[in-house]
Amino acid sequence: RLPEPFTLPLAVPPVLAPERRDDATDYYRIVQRVANASVLPGYSTPIWGYNGIFPGPTVVSNRARRTVVTHRNELPVPAVVHLHGGHVPEESDGYPTDLLYPVGGGMDAMGDTMGRPDPSAHTTIGERDYTYPGGQPAATLWYHDHRMDFTGPSVWRGLAGFHLVTDDAEQRLGLPSGVRDIPIMLADRAFDARGGFVYPALDPTSTHTPGVSGKFGRGVLGDVVLVNGVPWPAHRVDTARYRLRLLNASNARVYRLRFDRRGGSLPIVQIGSDGGLLARPQELTELTIAPGERYDVVADFSGCAVGEQVTVYNDLGAGTTTRVMRFEVAQQVTDTAVVPDRLTEFETLERRTAVATRRFAFRQGDAGGMRGWVINGHAYDPVTPIARPRLGEVEIWQVSTDLDHPIHLHLNQFQVLSRNGRAPLAADGGWKDTLYLTATGMAEIAVRFTDHAGRFVMHCHNLEHEDMAMMATFTTTAGIG
Ligand code: C2O
Ligand code: CU
Incomplete structure (x- = not known):
């Protein structure tokens, strides 16, 4: 009863309109609620969605302005909103114990922070403002x-959406824009016979039984690849360049993407990574994307004939998960978008300045008596920092x-x-916030935290590993002088 691949049209999440604006700030409002979504044709899938949709609405911020998003929690469980990649103060970062309890409370039933009390937690009931300063x-x-x-x-049930930051310098570049600038959220899911998402944990509303067990210890996978919530969609394109903002929002699945056209592959040009544009574009023939990562790429269909198909495959998949989506070249146009040789400039963090x-x-390790995942031997502890940069x-x-x-x-x-011990991969360039390491890997990264003193987390973005304690707190402190 799964749809044939490449038969359903790609959906693009709606851009959220601000409730109001003033001189410096745009104000948005999002209600988190239970809803039904149409994911598989002929079925209704219960989800938890931002404004009741999956993916949630796309928020677009301008670098020069402040963004305030008021979240209202109408779910049956507490929520925490994290802006992944956002440079924001701790009280708006979505620290894992800064719970937003459902409207009407229910705090007693919820317990506090799942038996690990956190005296520093900033909890709220019903609604909470998340303030993103911009910059x-x-x-x-x-x-x-x-x-x-x-x-x-929570993410499996649908709590994920895009938040794009734009600025004048980016807009002057002449990159593909409008309907040719498409956020692409990859997320695999498994379904039950009635079209519901299947997640192999106990009661999903439980506050006391985290994580998954047994064969799910390496994370939860699905057999259906959703792109913006649609199984293996197809998208009709013009003979033009398209900017594709690839996001892997899967719980645990890693994809190696290849854009296949008859007789070869369509090269893709990477223009950005997690934290923004690269200094210069670079051509890639395939791209590995792990949970949490973003790759901003341009696919150029201008050399394709009308009627041609470009199929995106996942070379790390098996069976149904080898396919992702398809582009169908439908119309000949004249394209004026460009990919300039220089996209932006940024400072290199020099090793010698460390x-x-x-x-x-x-x-792998002991997480409070259960088999879990740890950092430096410690299961996640919201109270004790592992580092104080x-x-x-x-x-x-x-x-x-x-x-x-x-x-x-x-x-x-x-x-x-x-x-x-070797040079980074081509796709590691630019500003990253999520780095995929395979088994027994080691990477050196140059970090420099700025502006916001407070407590933040680092963690594995395999969400099952994260829930099974592969997370640590670091506290940033003001420098001397
Ligand atoms: Cu995308 Cu700490 O998460
Ligand atoms: Cu992990």
Whole structure:
């Protein structure tokens, strides 16, 4: 009863209109609620959605302005909203214990922070304002639930959406825009016989039984690849360049994407990574994208004939998950979009300027009596920081893995210095906030946290690993002088 691949049209999430604007700020409102979505033809899928849709509405911020998003929680569980990739103060970052309880409370039934009390948690009932100060460069960010121990099931049920930052410099570049600038959210799901999402945990509204067990210890996978919530969609394109903002919002699945056309592959040009534009575009023939990562690419269909098809395959998939989506070239046009040789400029974080080196080992381990995933031997503890970097200082962080882990830092993007003692991969360029390391990998990254003193987290973005304690707090402190 699954649809034939490439028969359903691609959906693009609606751009959210602000409730109001003043001189410096745009104000938005999002209601998190239970809803029914049409995902598989002929079925209705219960979801948890931002404004009741999956993916949630796209928020578009201008770098020069402040954005305030008021979230109202009408779900049956507490929520936490994290702006992934956002450079924001701690109270708006979505710290995992800063719970937004449902309207009407229900706090007693919820307990507080799942048996691990966190005296510093800023909890709220019903509604909460998340304030994003702006100032960061144009980038493809996303927002998703981040509740301690329950991010996996919450995101699986639909709590994820795009948040794009734009600025004047980006708009002057002449990149593909409008209907030729498309956010592409990849997320795999499994379905039950009635069309519902299947998540292999106990009661999804539980506040006491986090994580998954047994064969799901490496994360929850589905057999259906959704693109913007549509199974294996097709999209009709013109003979033109398209900007595709690829986001892997899957809980655990990693994709290696290849754009296949008859007789070869369509090269794609990477123009940006997690934190914004690259200095220069670079051509790639395939692209590995792990949970949490974004790659901003331009696919050029101008050399295609009308009627030609370009199919996006996942070379890490098996069976139904080898296919992702298809582009069907439908119309001949004259395209004026360009990809300039220079996209932006940014500072390189120099190794020699680093004031400290820290090591973080991502390993299987004991998470409070259950088999889990830990960092430097510690299961996530919201109270005790693992590091206290000073704002403004460059540090080298050496991160290493036992198995595959996409490693994510909040607050600031970083730059990749090395992988396994060698030069980084081509796709590691620019400002990253999530870095995929395969088994027994090691990478050195240059980090520099800025502006916001407070507590933030680093964690594995395999959401089941995150829920099974592969997360740590770091506290940024003001520099001396
Ligand atoms: Cu996308 Cu800490 O998360
Ligand atoms: Cu992991």
